Amino acid sequence: xxxxxxxxxxxxxxxxxxxxxxxxxxxxxxxxxxxxxxxxxxxxxxxxxxxxxxxxxxxxxxxxxxxxxxxxxxxxxxxxxxxxxxxxxxxxxxxxxxxxxxxxxxxxxxxxxxxxxxxxxxxxxxxxxxxxxxxxxxxxxxxxxxxxxxxxxxxxxxxxxxxxxxxxxxxxxxxxxxxxxxxxxxxxxxxxxxxxxxxxxxxxxxxxxxxxxxxxxxxxxxxxxxxxxxxxxxxxxxxxxxxxxxxxxxxxxxxxxxxxxxxxxxxxxxxxxxxxxxxxxxxxxxxxxxxxxxxxxxxxxxxxxxxxxxxxx
Amino acid sequence: xxxxxxxxxxxxxxxxxxxxxxxxxxxxxxxxxxxxxxxxxxxxxxxxxxxxxxxxxxxxxxxxxxxxxxxxxxxxxxxxxxxxxxxxxxxxxxxxxxxxxxxxxxxxxxxxxxxxxxxxxxxxxxxxxxxxxxxxxxxxxxxxxxxxxxxxxxxxxxxxxxxxxxxxxxxxxxxxxxxxxxxxxxxxxxxxxxxxxxxxxxxxxxxxxxxxxxxxxxxxxxxxxxxxxxxxxxxxxxxxxxxxxxxxxxxxxxxxxxxxxxxxxxxxxxxxxxxxxxxxx
Numbered sequence: 246x247x248x249x250x251x252x253x254x255x256x257x258x259x260x261x262x263x264x265x266x267x268x269x270x271x272x273x274x275x276x277x278x279x280x281x282x283x284x285x286x287x288x289x290x291x292x293x294x295x296x297x298x299x300x301x302x303x304x305x306x307x308x309x310x311x312x313x314x315x316x317x318x319x320x321x322x323x324x325x326x327x328x329x330x331x332x333x334x335x336x337x338x339x340x341x342x343x344x345x346x347x348x349x350x351x352x353x354x355x356x357x358x359x360x361x362x363x364x365x366x367x368x369x370x371x372x373x374x375x376x377x378x379x380x381x382x383x384x385x386x387x388x389x390x391x392x393x394x395x396x397x398x399x400x401x402x403x404x405x406x407x408x409x410x411x412x413x414x415x416x417x418x419x420x421x422x423x424x425x426x427x428x429x430x431x432x433x434x435x436x437x438x439x440x441x442x443x444x445x446x447x448x449x450x451x452x453x454x455x456x457x458x459x460x461x462x463x464x465x466x467x468x469x470x471x472x473x474x475x476x477x478x479x480x481x482x483x484x485x486x487x488x489x490x491x492x493x494x495x496x497x498x499x500x501x502x503x504x505x506x507x508x509x510x511x512x513x514x515x516x517x518x519x520x521x522x523x524x525x526x527x528x529x530x531x532x533x534x535x536x537x538x539x540x541x542x543x544x545x546x547x548x549x550x551x552x553x554x555x556x557x558x
Numbered sequence: 559x560x561x562x563x564x565x566x567x568x569x570x571x572x573x574x575x576x577x578x579x580x581x582x583x584x585x586x587x588x589x590x591x592x593x594x595x596x597x598x599x600x601x602x603x604x605x606x607x608x609x610x611x612x613x614x615x616x617x618x619x620x621x622x623x624x625x626x627x628x629x630x631x632x633x634x635x636x637x638x639x640x641x642x643x644x645x646x647x648x649x650x651x652x653x654x655x656x657x658x659x660x661x662x663x664x665x666x667x668x669x670x671x672x673x674x675x676x677x678x679x680x681x682x683x684x685x686x687x688x689x690x691x692x693x694x695x696x697x698x699x700x701x702x703x704x705x706x707x708x709x710x711x712x713x714x715x716x717x718x719x720x721x722x723x724x725x726x727x728x729x730x731x732x733x734x735x736x737x738x739x740x741x742x743x744x745x746x747x748x749x750x751x752x753x754x755x756x757x758x759x760x761x762x763x764x765x766x767x768x769x770x771x772x773x774x775x776x777x778x779x780x781x782x783x784x785x786x787x788x789x790x791x792x793x794x795x796x797x798x799x800x801x802x803x804x805x806x807x808x809x810x811x812x813x814x815x816x817x818x819x820x821x822x823x824x825x826x827x828x829x830x831x832x833x834x835x836x837x838x839x
Contacts, residue, residue: 351590498784
């Protein structure tokens with residue numbers, strides 16, 4: 246590397262007065278080079294290309310013609326894209342409304358009634374979170390499959406024909422909720438762990454004082470723990486929303502966006518347009534929409550952070 | 559939940575404060591245990607089916623298997639070529655580690671220890687990658703890989719994976735190196751170590767906890783990847799485990815399931831339940 250052993254330089258940022266160090270700048274450049282090489286090839290260039298391709302029309306790898314903002318204009322008249330947009334936002338809404346309260350209740354009960362079972366239970370609730378999405382989807386399909394799925398065959402065994410005949414993933418009205426149920430099963434583990442870590446940071450004295458004042462159980466959760474979790478809960482809400490914008494794996498694996506457009510997400514429309522219809526311009530435009538939306542929510546996340554002294558996840 | 563009868567017996571001195579809650583604690587814990595069982599069922603139930611023959615599965619899905627049959631395992635192994643899939647996934651995961659960690663550690667170290675206007679700008683430039691969802695760059699990435707003949711190769715898969723991971727891990731390494739006392743680096747310099755020597759001999763070994771975390775999480779991330787593999791790999795031989803599971807799933811897709819219902823539709827649960835265990839990262 247570029248350093249000469251014994252050069253009398255100082256580390257930047259730590260020293261009192263700077264001594265001229267000729268190896269400092271080359272060392273910095275050499276250290277940053279690999280990271281920037283990766284990002285330049287696989288990130289900066291593709292980002293620039295996405296914006297450019299979004300303004301063109303082409304058939305697959307064929308020649309591109311510049312068509313201005315036509316792709317974006319058409320998107321907002323496209324049924325599939327609009328369905329994706331609606332699903333992504335309702336997914337975000339329901340994850341916040343359903344998954345976060347569940348996570349809070351579980352995290353609070355686990356920390357409040359800390360006993361020998363707490364450790365194993367925490368591990369169990371987190372278990373599904375580490376599964377690859379392909380496996381989560383497989384187990385999900387296995388549960389909801391018609392006739393021989395877990396629910397159907399259990400219902401048939403005990404004679405509930407009405408339940409056994411429901412096609413959870415094939416029915417346009419139920420498919421979204423079936424996928425969402427599996428996602429809740431798989432993804433609620435993370436907010437539980439995160440909130441537990443936050444609740445455990447509350448000083449023991451607070452708990453003792455609350456107990457002495459008679460604020461026990463639910464009252465303690467509502468009046469003392471919940472206000473203290475304002476920031477982490479908001480962060481989780483933003484993560485849910487940004488995660489929903491990028492949602493692709495589970496719906497694509499379980500229903501491929503179907504039946505019809507019942508479980509289409511922005512990621513799935515991008516995939517369909519780009520890699521099935523080979524309509525690169527349109528797919529790139531969807532990519533830009535996903536980027537702009539998630540950037541908006543990320544900025545919201547960081548501005549929330551700044552209000553609390555730049556606290557980050 | 560009122561707890562009038564609560565006998566807040568707070569034992570001081572002991573590490574954890576033990577408060578007796580009586581009935582509410584028992585109730586809440588029981589509820590949590592029930593919930594834990596429900597959460598675990600999808601992992602356990604496949605074991606009921608995986609050892610059964612097709613007939614046994616259709617007529618007595620909920621009985622314990624009469625004898626342990628390994629046929630389903632063997633069939634699944636052959637149908638999906640699990641061996642090939644595991645090797646491919648292992649190559650991708652290890653490749654992702656090798657490609658992600660060194661650039662992240664080096665960059666994180668610079669951002670933590672060599673702070674100046676220029677490195678500050680470089681830091682924000684790298685952080686851009688943290689905000690950009692992979693979906694956004696899929697199209698150009700695919701075009702790039704086709705143009706440079708990288709597509710459908712395993713390194714063509716783990717290199718962009720690393721690029722997407724570097725911003726996050728540089729951030730983690732940065733905060734880790736920041737937390738190390740700067741006196742250590744200064745002592746190394748006084749003892750005659752150069753910039754690189756200080757980093758490789760003193761600072762990097764101290765960052766082992768961060769490195770271990772990165773090793774595990776990058777491995778799991780690469781192992782579970784679906785989207786990038788789906789787009790960049792096309793030859794079945796190169797398929798990773800997740801793609802094999804996925805193609806298995808779509809071969810018996812829900813909309814097609816009724817048509818297969820007569821005979822083969824009972825198979826996917828049998829086989830798939832095994833595959834799910836083979837690939838659970």
